[in-house]
Amino acid sequence: MNASSDKSDTGIVYIVGAGPGDQKLITLKGVECLQRADVVIYDLLLNDALLEHCPAHTEKIRAPDPRIRATRQTELNQMLVEHAKAGKVVVRLKGGDPYIFGRGGEEAVALTEAGVPFEVVPGITSAIAASAYAGIPVTHRDYASSVAFVTGHSAALRPDSNINWEHLATAVDTLVVYMGVAHLHQIAERLITHGRDPQTPVSLVRVGTTPQQQVVQGTLDDIVQKVEAAQLESPAVIVVGEVNRLREQLRWFDTKPLFGKRILVTRARAQASGFAELLEANGAEVIQFPTIEIQPIENVDIPSPKGYDWIIFTSVNAVEIFYERLRENGKDARAFNTNKICAVGPKTVNALNHIGIHPDFVPSHSGGSAIAAEMEDMRGKKILLPRAKIATAYLPNGLREKGAIVDEVALYDTIKVVSKNRDEIEADLLSGRINIVTFTSSSTVTNFLEMFPTHAPEVLLADVKVAVIGPTTQKTAVENGVKVDVLARETSIESLGETIIGEYQRT
Incomplete structure (x- = not known):
């Protein structure tokens, strides 16, 4: 059952694919659904920034963690039905694509059986997106004309599994395995046993499309050892096939000057968007931590x-x-x-x-x-x-x-703004998990320091670079015991961003 209108006494459920991690990879239709949602039930690993598309009245519910409760799917199905039957517009926000190893089909069946109208909004699945961000096209005329997606979950490796590994090993040029990191040894062993060349290139792409993306490459013969040496953990996709040879030539995302850098933006949230976009476009993970409000x-x-x-x-x-x-x-x-x-x-x-x-x-x-x-x-x-x-x-x-x-x-x-994640930010600053803190006015400096009264600036920011917008802000920072590492060439947000980028392009 589907529906083209959300004007119903029983409400409607939109099963929306949010994409793999980069918040901008959600579709326009997905954003539209969030903008009119009364309730959003979202997955654990989703980018929280997506929830900013929701109206102020939206009830945001994190889906039950499958690692804690085995009854997660039943609980989710019941929640969807109950909220929809209360006349609400419900968005079930799922990572990747709902119908590719996302249990979206199970949820749709439950809604149908309960008589609840629904629509499915496809998303970009990680097999495609993570590979692309790693510089690996899953098909290419010279390397691969076929591709298959398969689950690497433990159930797929049992003798009674409906996955025919014997045929799958050599039936397609590119094989992308989801949820297989914990069983990488068995997967590689099965593919080799059933005829795949041990020297076949393999890549694992962890948290693809995000600034924390990690790529480990090897062959079926040595990938297990390389992954162990890199201490790579889930979530990751496994890409098997000759297309992996193109990575060094086609990589574009993890070569950006700010790739992997975590940058704290202390400007008022309403004014930080352009600055944050510039930093993100150059590979940074931007952490919004406004210390002032206009x-x-x-x-x-x-x-x-x-x-x-x-x-x-x-x-x-x-x-x-x-x-x-x-x-x-x-x-x-x-x-x-x-x-x-x-x-x-x-x-x-x-x-x-x-x-x-x-x-x-x-x-x-x-x-x-x-x-x-x-x-x-x-x-x-x-x-x-x-x-x-x-x-x-x-x-x-x-x-x-x-x-x-x-x-x-x-x-x-x-x-001054009271931040909900102050303790988390404090821990990240002290441990060096934040690379740069930016200050765009004297008030952002003083308010920031007042949020962390138990630590002297030289301790709090010992492993962090500080970037400021101009001489006045620099003067305030220095007077308060803050060492300034980056001073914008001109007193503007644009110049501050460009100066930060320039610092890392030279290193």
Whole structure:
């Protein structure tokens, strides 16, 4: 039974394949299902970031762990039926593809028997994705024209198994084995016994498509020893066949400059996405650990732009909040028609462009003193400076020294964030499991350190590199006992990301 609408008294279940690990490998339809979910029941090994697609009201339930309860599947089936019959939109979020060793078929049968409508959203299975991220195409005209997926679970190796290893050993060019790491010795032995050349190339790809991806290569004859030496553990897929010879030529993912690096981003979550995407695109695992949150100040009486010669916007926040206040007063971008506009940084320029404003002046540097120095003919000019409550005095003081009349308006504040995973982050910092901590403002530095009061900075960050956005943040870090390893070439998020990448490209 299937359904094309989720408008039903009995609800509906979407059995969604989330892909193998990289959160961006979920399909558009999978994301759409999450966006309208009332309940999500998700697998243990899934990327938690996928749950950020859910609305605020969504109930998120981690599926029972099969290693703890043998009745896991029965419990899952009952949960799906109960929530759907309560009239809810239910997403059963599964790793890889639901119908490839994912027990999606069993869940669909249970829903059918209970009279619950469902739809299946296919996902990218790890046999394809992990191999591709390891530089191994499962088919290639010169190496393989056939491929088979098989389970390597213990049941597949019993004498009564319905897997015909005798025929399978030589029937296909590429063989991909799921869940077989614990039984690698028996699998290799069976393939050799039934006619596969002992020198056949083999690769194991662990947690494929993630920054922790690990690849071990060998042959059927020696792969067991190599895996033991590398201490590779599940989850991993086993790829058997001549296509493995292409890895060194075609590998692309684990050669990225930040591959395998774990980078802590302390910026406010709402503003960290572009920075995180840049780091992730270069192979890093980004850990979101916001230490500040941007909070607009209520009941701010913003002056009309009409009476000012210049309005200086130093951040995206200032643009967005100021413009929102204008709109609340029944005005729009036309209110700026008599002003000259200064925008600090490319992101601020983009934010102004978005509302139809093209800045008259963009300084070459983001530091307050440098901005003031670059702005000419300021004597007697009236300047409006909407910005953060805790912003430094360098810019307004520098402008006043040049004879300008400056009105500062505090539009927003940066408040501390209480993090749920503080203890986990602390343990990772102390053990060196985090490679880089990034700071994008002085407040991120001070708030971060206040979260870990029992450790001196030199102890907490002893095995961690620290990267900062500019000289002001660097000064705050140093004053608080933090050694700075990476300073952005320019005071911008983009430059910070590029400078971090450059550090690792040289090593």
